[in-house]
Amino acid sequence: MPEVLKAPLVLEFPFTRSLGPIQSAFLTGLRERVVLGVKTGDGRTLVPPVEYDPVTAEEIRDLVQVAATGTVTTWAWNHEPRRGQPLDTPFAWVLVRLDGADTALLHALDAPGPDAVRTGMRVRVRWAEERTGAITDIACFEPYEGDGDGDEERQPAAHTGEFEDMVTGIVAPARLDYVYSPGRAQTDYIHALSGQRTVGERCPTCRKVYVPPRGACPTCGVATAEHVEVGPRGTVTTFCIVNIKAKNLDIEVPYVYAHIALDGADLALHGRIGGIPYDQVRMGLRVEAVWSEGGRYPDHYRPTGEPDADYDAYKELL
């Protein structure tokens, strides 16, 4: 059995998210170095604020300003920061209850080591130099030995939540790295393609030949393993004419995309039809694979010149 294939797979999205009125006020506030919370029906102050009361589900809109100083309610020392985390030097994850708030905010605490961190310690916000209206406008927290100005007892002050040039959305980039392996059956298929052969697998129960094979018969739900070489010729079972040019795809429109039943296969695969004007492609057209130089799969399929296949020969494969 050939070695199972593996390849890097990177998923990366710049998620664009719109903000509701409360999130907009909170994140715009961070840009202006103002921390806002929201009052619930039972008089608690939630920081970070949400739009609905977590207990009653009532809409809540009464914004208040709380202090940029607070108390650590729990912590965890992170000696190996990971990509995307707030600091790239060892730091503590902390939940911080800001003065005037009744709930805690998750962020990072910049401290020299775990011995310098404890639950109950006093901290303050370290603002990011460049602020855009995002949770990362808080660069992190830092230890703070206040001058006893009574911040701990500070009552939150009402705030309109209005600022110049409100932030109404965030772009949250996300990247995840994988090493993808297609498993045994698809590895065999891809290896065969590299030798310009198309290999399917036969179901031991219903005897149908599946191509591309995925290691299971979708009808019988049993494992497939028997290799069957199919093609290289086949029959167009159905097709469509593509009139919209795909980004980064160097194919002139219109072109034809077709289901092709390779000889010996019981499942049609799909591919592009070339070497014939788009308006002359038809069901039953006999075609064969055309491989480009160094190509790892057929570039397209072209007519073989044989007479068209009988409808009865492929009607089960549409």
Next chain:
Amino acid sequence: MQGADVMREIAVVAFAQTDHRRTTDELSEVEMLMPVLHGVLEQTGLKTADIDFTCSGSSDYLAGRAFSFTLALDGVGAWPPISESHVEMDGAWALYEAWTKLLTGDADTALVYSYGKSSPGSVRDVLTRQLDPYYVAPLWPDSVALAALQAQALIDAGDTDEPALAAVAARSRTDASANSHAQVRGSVPQGDYVVRPLRTGDCPPIGDGAAAVILAAGDRARELCRRPAWIKGIDHRIEAHGLGVRELTDSPSARLAAEKAGAFERPVDTAELHAPFTAQEVVLRKALRLGDDVRVNPSGGTLAANPVMAAGLIRIGEAAARIHRGESDRALAHATSGPCLQQNLVAVLEGDPR
């Protein structure tokens, strides 16, 4: 939901799981899944065509592909067309959906399966994508970090300490010695801090695996299984997503789910808890009022094998299998999802009196 008199009797009648392993590169998801599907069908003598309803649990973020569960359907044999559903959650929640389907009377048998391969990506990072996307996910707090915050809160509250957590880890992996499917078994060093106060030994192994169960109603269950594991009650509850809003040293959602499932009506002899981190077992024992006389995680639990998306279903399966074997008469099975036990499902299973 509590088992009232008017409800149909529904039981777990078969359970199968893979050997859980760090990597399964040579297998696609469907190739990994098929042996457990065949396993539960063989145990009951049922064929795919005999199954009235099929429900699965898995995660696209784990697979790194959209609609990844559709490929796994090839292993079920979805032709001629079947009645099928999927939850983007642990298979325990797929089982809950199947249970409600059987309750309606629309189905007498159900196949429930779930699977996850954590090996292709970094599961610590992948799980950050289930967090609040505005205030939390942009900071990329990984799953171990969030569990460590909960562990420190418990230590500060005097509910546990590091030696007690190490004892949970040691007991779990010693118990797993008798579980041939487990990934980590026997004596394992507690190791260095991953995120303090949690050490390697406090964290679950990362690995791949799958599980399947068959549910059946009433007399159909008695035909298919010598000693069915009757689901006397099952319920699931969720808490606020804001970590700073929740009381991390307790699990009110687990307690409420247990109460609604009838877990407190009579003592249980066994509890299979989905506690991926040692400290979470401390929280759950308290919330679920489990005394020292209850056998907790005889399988080794999630500290011995944690195939994400299947680990919760496996708790139900392990509890049911003990009833099938006559090793338990009344068992509690628990599944969780989300950071720091945010969502909790509790099922109470019973065997007929012997």
